[in-house]
Amino acid sequence: MKDGLRADRMRFGSGQAYLEVDRPGLLTTVQDGGRKNKQVYGVSLSGAMDRFAMRVANLLVGNPEEAPVLEFTFTGPTLRFACDQVIAITGGDFTPMVDGRPVPQWQSLPIAAGSELSLGRCRSGARGYLAVAGGIQVPPVMGSASTFLRGGYGGLEGRPLKAADRLPVADLGPMLNRLERRLARRRLAPWMIPDYGQLRPVRVIPGPHQEAFLPEALERFWTSGFRISPASDRMGYRLSGPVIKHRGRADILSTYIFPGAIQVPADGQPIVLMADCQVTGGYTVIGAVAGVDLPYLAQRKPGDVLHFRPVSVAEAQRLWRDQEAFFKRLRAAACF
Amino acid sequence: MRDTGLKLLPYGDHVLLIWWAARDSAPDEATFQKIDALARRIRASRIPGVMQVFPAFDSLAVIYDPVRLTYDELAKRIAELDGGEEAGEAEEQPLIEVPTVYGGEYGPDLPSVARAAGLTEDEVVRLHSGKEYRVWMVGFLSGFPYAGQLDARLVLPRKASPSLSIRPGSVAIAEKMTGIYPLASPGGWHVIGWTPLTIFDLKREPPGLFQAGYRLRFRAIRESEVAFYSEAAFHREKGRGK
Numbered sequence: 001m002k003d004g005l006r007a008d009r010m011r012f013g014s015g016q017a018y019l020e021v022d023r024p025g026l027l028t029t030v031q032d033g034g035r036k037n038k039q040v041y042g043v044s045l046s047g048a049m050d051r052f053a054m055r056v057a058n059l060l061v062g063n064p065e066e067a068p069v070l071e072f073t074f075t076g077p078t079l080r081f082a083c084d085q086v087i088a089i090t091g092g093d094f095t096p097m098v099d100g101r102p103v104p105q106w107q108s109l110p111i112a113a114g115s116e117l118s119l120g121r122c123r124s125g126a127r128g129y130l131a132v133a134g135g136i137q138v139p140p141v142m143g144s145a146s147t148f149l150r151g152g153y154g155g156l157e158g159r160p161l162k163a164a165d166r167l168p169v170a171d172l173g174p175m176l177n178r179l180e181r182r183l184a185r186r187r188l189a190p191w192m193i194p195d196y197g198q199l200r201p202v203r204v205i206p207g208p209h210q211e212a213f214l215p216e217a218l219e220r221f222w223t224s225g226f227r228i229s230p231a232s233d234r235m236g237y238r239l240s241g242p243v244i245k246h247r248g249r250a251d252i253l254s255t256y257i258f259p260g261a262i263q264v265p266a267d268g269q270p271i272v273l274m275a276d277c278q279v280t281g282g283y284t285v286i287g288a289v290a291g292v293d294l295p296y297l298a299q300r301k302p303g304d305v306l307h308f309r310p311v312s313v314a315e316a317q318r319l320w321r322d323q324e325a326f327f328k329r330l331r332a333a334a335c336f
Numbered sequence: 337m338r339d340t341g342l343k344l345l346p347y348g349d350h351v352l353l354i355w356w357a358a359r360d361s362a363p364d365e366a367t368f369q370k371i372d373a374l375a376r377r378i379r380a381s382r383i384p385g386v387m388q389v390f391p392a393f394d395s396l397a398v399i400y401d402p403v404r405l406t407y408d409e410l411a412k413r414i415a416e417l418d419g420g421e422e423a424g425e426a427e428e429q430p431l432i433e434v435p436t437v438y439g440g441e442y443g444p445d446l447p448s449v450a451r452a453a454g455l456t457e458d459e460v461v462r463l464h465s466g467k468e469y470r471v472w473m474v475g476f477l478s479g480f481p482y483a484g485q486l487d488a489r490l491v492l493p494r495k496a497s498p499s500l501s502i503r504p505g506s507v508a509i510a511e512k513m514t515g516i517y518p519l520a521s522p523g524g525w526h527v528i529g530w531t532p533l534t535i536f537d538l539k540r541e542p543p544g545l546f547q548a549g550y551r552l553r554f555r556a557i558r559e560s561e562v563a564f565y566s567e568a569a570f571h572r573e574k575g576r577g578k
Contacts, residue, residue: 036387037387037388038542038543039388039390039399040388040389040390040474040547040548041474041478041479041536041542041543041544041547042474042475042476042477042478042479042480042518042536042544043478043479043543043544044478141538141539142538142543151478151519153538205346205347205348205349207345207346207347208345208346208347208353208355253363253392253393253394253395254392254393254473254475254482255353255392255393255394255395255397256347256351256353256390256392256395256397256399258348258351258399260348261347261348278475278476278477279390279475280392280473280475280476285347288347288348288349288351289348290348290349291348291349291350291402313346313348313349313407314406314407314408316348316349316402317349317402317406317407320349320350320402320403321402321403324403
């Protein structure tokens, strides 16, 4: 990225550039674009659940799109900044405040050393993202800063943030003024901000194991509502609804699985795999969520009802390319 | 397509699944050989936009970038490849020798496996370490190799109740397969031995010792030999094998 911050131009090791965690929130982790190209070794992808929000947050502060950010869930953290910084908050509405004064999301914000940023309970959506200029500085594990909770690696010691943690960030030093000027008016146009409150069907590419299901079961899958159960996390959403019956066995020989794939075990209750899912699974897969709809899914909560709508692979790929074109325009815009 | 059992299917918007309609639901080496050959042919062809090729027991997942490649374009390229020349022999795949201490505290299930199979413990060790296996899939936990196929005399169902904690490096068998636990975890396989090799290491590149298609062979060692099999010793062995 031509206006991306170059890590080698920043000062490190001053020990003065960090965020201190006052309150960690319900589940706050460091995430980035995830461990791509490591699945053949059995490594989970991980990374931000809502990649759209992560990418926009990073662009708003001049970072590469998949730089490490904080992802917070349902209730956000309270953080104190030890240094001047430029930040952006995206994702669900967490009513952010700096030193008690409300601040907007989806735009870049200068923040002064000593300030406290508090993020509340989410009023819409489920997950929020905080990007800081230069990214959260944690050592990469297998090429990524993402926290993989089940494996206990990545991010900050492989775990969620807790009170009194210090997260190293880039010390912007003398670059700060220039950066602040350049980013000062950077915001996402209101019409581009996703409406997480809107209820709409999730687009799903049918298959590959369509033949494993009775025709009436498939009909039921496309026409019923499925509630996200409380036993849902970054690995997957367990759904409850009408039973989706198999013709025969629900089990198959294990095959590659990925975030968005919808497994149906023998009990007929679908599971939508999410960012931290394993790389192989032995249940029939009824369909896979279109990549462009994963961010919407990431912003749904337990108790929400999902409806699925079939979409062709050609249509899903057209939507994917449209979204990449959108990001290309954002990157090209000096100020948006 | 020469292989009539082959089915190409869209799997979401960025994965193409090639599925061999297996006659029964058990994995076998004959099916895997076809999968491995096609996997290597796809990798060798370096189709722009193909990111990973993921073999499993009766399927091959091709992970690609929809910005660079549509499903139809990729399906056409793969169909052309399958009609092309033969891929190299399986012997070209790396062979990894796994030094293994069998029985005792290292393989707590060896006595029960021997009993169930109607063999002595030594016979179990001889059968397990006496043949070359192929990694049919890498999954479950980071870097767990599912390898086959096991001598028919050692084929047992998984344990009725899984062990709560199996130590990393445990060599185990279940059904037609043998595997090695990369991380401490619960598990339902019968643990018959342990290897000092580090199967999975976050700090190593690549992190996992195995990829699907690799060959492996277990070699019985004594407890006193464990120290010798450091990582360095392993890499020397691997270098010589090439």
